[in-house]
Amino acid sequence: MLHRIDTVLFDFDGTLVEVSIDFAEMRRGVLSLGLEYDVSPKPDLYILESIGDIFENLLQRDADQANDFKRRAEKLIIDIEMEAATRAKMIPGADKTLTGLRDRGVKVGIVTRNCRSAVMKASKNTGFVYDLLLTRDDVKKAKPDPQHLLDALALLNSKPENSLMVGDHPLDILAGKKAGMKTAAVLTTKSSADFCDVAPDIILTCVSNLLTAL
Numbered sequence: 533m534l535h536r537i538d539t540v541l542f543d544f545d546g547t548l549v550e551v552s553i554d555f556a557e558m559r560r561g562v563l564s565l566g567l568e569y570d571v572s573p574k575p576d577l578y579i580l581e582s583i584g585d586i587f588e589n590l591l592q593r594d595a596d597q598a599n600d601f602k603r604r605a606e607k608l609i610i611d612i613e614m615e616a617a618t619r620a621k622m623i624p625g626a627d628k629t630l631t632g633l634r635d636r637g638v639k640v641g642i643v644t645r646n647c648r649s650a651v652m653k654a655s656k657n658t659g660f661v662y663d664l665l666l667t668r669d670d671v672k673k674a675k676p677d678p679q680h681l682l683d684a685l686a687l688l689n690s691k692p693e694n695s696l697m698v699g700d701h702p703l704d705i706l707a708g709k710k711a712g713m714k715t716a717a718v719l720t721t722k723s724s725a726d727f728c729d730v731a732p733d734i735i736l737t738c739v740s741n742l743l744t745a746l
Contacts, residue, residue: 534714534746539690540633541713542662542682543699544644546721548626549654551646553616555579561608562586578703579675580645585744600622613650620654625721625740632743639663641684642698643673645724664688676703678710685711696733698742699742705730710732718741 545551558579566572566586573582583605590598634638641664644651648667666684668674675681687693697708700720705727708715717724717732718739727735734745 534696534716536694537638537714537746539639539641539685539688539695540746541641541643541684541708542630542696543697543701543704544642544646544651544654546700547698547704547718548630548642548660549620549622549658550662550720551616551620551650551654553646554612558609558612559680561612562605565601565605565608569597571601571705576665578645580668587669589694610647610649614653617650617653622655622658623739625738627661627744629740630661631659634661634663634744636746638746639688639690641666641688643675643680643684644668645727650670675707676710681707681711681713685713696746698736698739702727702730705732716745718744 544677545553558738562579562582567590569590571589577585587598587602605634614656623637630640640662642662643666645668648669651667664684664687666680673679681697686690694710696714697704698716698718699705700718700722705715705717705722714716715732716734716736717727718736736742736745
């Protein structure tokens with residue numbers, strides 16, 4: 533059981549809604565764009581970080597090329613996110629979980645690497661209630677950088693030690709731990725074995741189980 537938790541931050545995709553984003557298509561598109569400028573990102577980077585890496589490399593050569601690449605790459609991933617948002621479905625019990633927490637006086641935030649427009653579109657008919665939404669558009673560094681979470685906690689006037697990060701991916705757990713928060717893994721898209729290396733404080737089979745875990 534978790535105690536003294538007064539703030540809960542949630543990932544969005546895979547934690548509160550089912551959004552089938554084609555990340556393989558995103559990666560192919562970004563890498564293809566980079567090759568047009570004769571630049572490849574460092575291996576094993578996430579997509580947003582790959583864009584940033586290619587941008588920084590191009591910036592040393594030609595600022596106009598760097599900005600052109602960034603504009604095209606961001607449009608590519610936003611187009612994919614917006615298309616996926618049209619098919620998004622709320623994960624059962626997610627709405628009641630957010631409402632239940634706020635009814636108890638717990639502050640609720642959503643922190644996501646998705647763009648704000650796609651999040652708003654995907655959550656349009658869910659009835660989600662929350663105190664804060666911080667997308668990648670709203671921060672300088674998106675998770676897994678802990679600053680994304682720390683920015684959210686600062687805006688909510690919350691302390692990391694009294695806060696919980698909930699997500700369906702190991703990067704959510706890593707970000708939460710780096711921010712000094714408690715962490716909860718939701719087995720929406722992965723198995724418990726996928727979280728062995730990051731050791732979340734609790735593992736939930738579904739997000740609605742959080743109400744009984746707090």
